[in-house]
Amino acid sequence: MPRRQVTPVALADARREGFHEIGAAAAASGVSVKMIRHYEKIGLIPPATRTFANYRVYSDADVHSLRFIRRARDLGFGIRQIDALLALWRDRDRASADVKRLALGHADEIERRIGELEAMRDTLRELAERCHGDARPECPILSDLSRQRTTQ
């Protein structure tokens, strides 16, 4: 975690120095106000600098980090992985191999989930195809769901 200004500042001063209140940081980063506070609470981002009135203020660099997080979320990374990605991002001596491993591991995980979903979709479509879909009650979908599975 980078060092943090713990001393509160005046809001007017902060603004003059280019800091943003949480709403502006949210709008600029695509991360909701709720989630920014949440990320702070769980330690994904360091505690924000506060004004005398206890308002959080964010530098452009902070907003940049938030956008990084947002983008990583969009790619499906979980919080722990993003934590690792942020650490690598901040580490100038990182090995790109570590980043690549993380990304490909995540891609594999996504691939696995895709496989599961495709199996579900295919089963559903097959069952639905065999279902008349009219006013009669007979339905292979329900028959399948209620089938006694004697195997095992």
Place this chain on the structure above:
Amino acid sequence: MPRRQVTPVALADARREGFHEIGAAAAASGVSVKMIRHYEKIGLIPPATRTFANYRVYSDADVHSLRFIRRARDLGFGIRQIDALLALWRDRDRASADVKRLALGHADEIERRIGELEAMRDTLRELAERCHGDARPECPILSDLSRQRTTQ
């Protein structure tokens, strides 16, 4: 919801009549003990018959319902959808069209999620492909994540 025996019974009697304790019902249905209790609490299944000692007991028909739920979960249906499916299953006058609509709607939803995941996977693989993956710090994955998105 089907009618329920509210009067507690003796465990020995219940067993003789073919009822199962929750552990056996779990093993036979593939639904965990925890989840059976959960499904009861949220009203997906009716309250189980209880013995004098407050143990839940389940008939073969109850276990059959649990297996139905389990199978529907395996196909990715959510609790509310399963609630609807169970209602249709119990309704002898159902129209198969209703079941089919539910199944195909769910299949579409799954299709949508597959699309999202594929987009993530493709992006990740593309980025990873351009990453050397060695000891050097340069990495297009991190570059992409940290990119300032001026559009908007």
Place this chain on the structure above:
DNA sequence: TTCATGCCTCCCATGGTGGGAGGGTCAAGC
């Protein structure tokens, strides 16, 4: 000074699942 807007903290909910604490019940073996 008023008033709207935005910020603060704290609690709750979602969905589906599991873990565990603290206590009662049952059956088998001695």
Place this chain on the structure above:
DNA sequence: GCTTGACCCTCCCACCATGGGAGGCATGAA
């Protein structure tokens, strides 16, 4: 008849990511 272990009970907590809302303070413009 007593011990023991497996099973059952309820209640609370956790995950992950997100949002809703209540009750209260700060800020700035009219």
